Ligand code: HEC
């Protein structure tokens with residue numbers, strides 16, 4: 426190699442390194458921006474399409490505690506029989522294991538209940554992305570005839586009639602029980618519901634032993650097979666809309682199309698949004714069966730087979746299926762120090 430050629434080569438390599446360093450900086454900055462003030466105990470390198478959940482979030486502990494009581498308390502419902510935990514059970518992956526969470530005497534649901542864990546990391550809420558922030562979303566379970574079937578005014582009345590809740594609100598807010606304060610504590614509590622420290626997150630943070638060879642191969646396949654194009658980011662999903670049945674019609678084959686199957690169309694009424702859904706988070710997916718917006722699929726194996734065929738247009742082999750499922754099982758995190766079951 427001539428001296429000139431070598432000089433050009435060296436300059437090129439330096440420039441490439443500089444570009445790489447800059448790109449790194451940009452993605453690191455983006456990964457740090459977060460609505461819930463995450464505390465990362467590692468520096469994201471920016472070269473993985475998935476980032477670990479923060480290990481904890483900085484929130485007002487008094488609001489979290491009050492929100493937790495309210496989330497569990499059927500006092501929110503007019504008959505005193507329904508609480509948020511009725512459908513979002515923390516001991517059942519933040520959902521309730523049912524196809525749809527129909528309550529006796531209430532209208533039936535058209536969609537499966539999504540998990541409440543890590544909810545703050547979704548870019549929009551509900552299967553069709555009807556809500557952009559948790560404060561607005563709260564109005565849905567509060568007023569829906571399928572859930573609490575009440576109003577903020579009535580909740581304020583019921584809470585104000587309780588000496589304990591009056592005192593608890595007074596403790597945190599100078600103006601005591603109000604609808605705004607109720608919403609504030611509920612949303613603060615929801616932000617606290619994170620499940621960090623999944624084995625996969627331990628792996629991303631640098632502990633290469635946290636995954637077995639098979640699970641690591643499953644992650645590589647998750648990327649090379651194309652799952653990563655839709656399931657990515659800190660929630661491994663929850664950050665974009667996609668059509669369910671991108672490459673093969675799920676709905677024609679399943680039959681009996683309901684309003685719940687229309688997805689984002691219900692929000693926008695635009696033809697191109699028919700059957701478009703928010704890509705769900707795959708965090709804790711091993712403990713959130715049944716799957717899909719219709720809750721029609723009971724096992725992770727079947728869900729992965731359907732994804733591969735309908736979203737990517739090719740079936741998985743038995744080996745591929747085993748690896749993908751092994752990887753998905755490493756996404757189960759911890760709530761308050763205990764691995765979800
Ligand atoms: C009877 C069952 C039921 C009850 C009770 C219930 N929910 Fe839900 N929740 C659902 C269903 C079903 C959805 C999905 C609705 C949709 O996508 O159209 C949902 C969605 C959510 C979401 C959005 C999740 C996401 O990722 O999009 C949040 C947040 C939530 N509920 C919070 C609450 C809170 C807070 C309460 C109590 C005030 C509550 N829920 C009570 C069934 C319930």
Ligand code: HEC
Pocket residue numbers: 647650651652653654655656666667668669671702703704705706707710713715716717718719725728729732733736737749
């Ligand atoms: C083109 C985008 C896209 C690709 C590619 C994709 N998915 Fe999905 N995935 C979705 C959407 C959208 C849903 C929600 C479908 C519904 O319920 O309507 C979903 C749902 C799921 C669910 C069910 C989650 C739940 O809580 O109900 C699993 C599991 C899943 N995907 C795994 C995978 C795997 C594994 C791959 C690769 C083989 C993959 N996905 C590829 C878009 C995609």
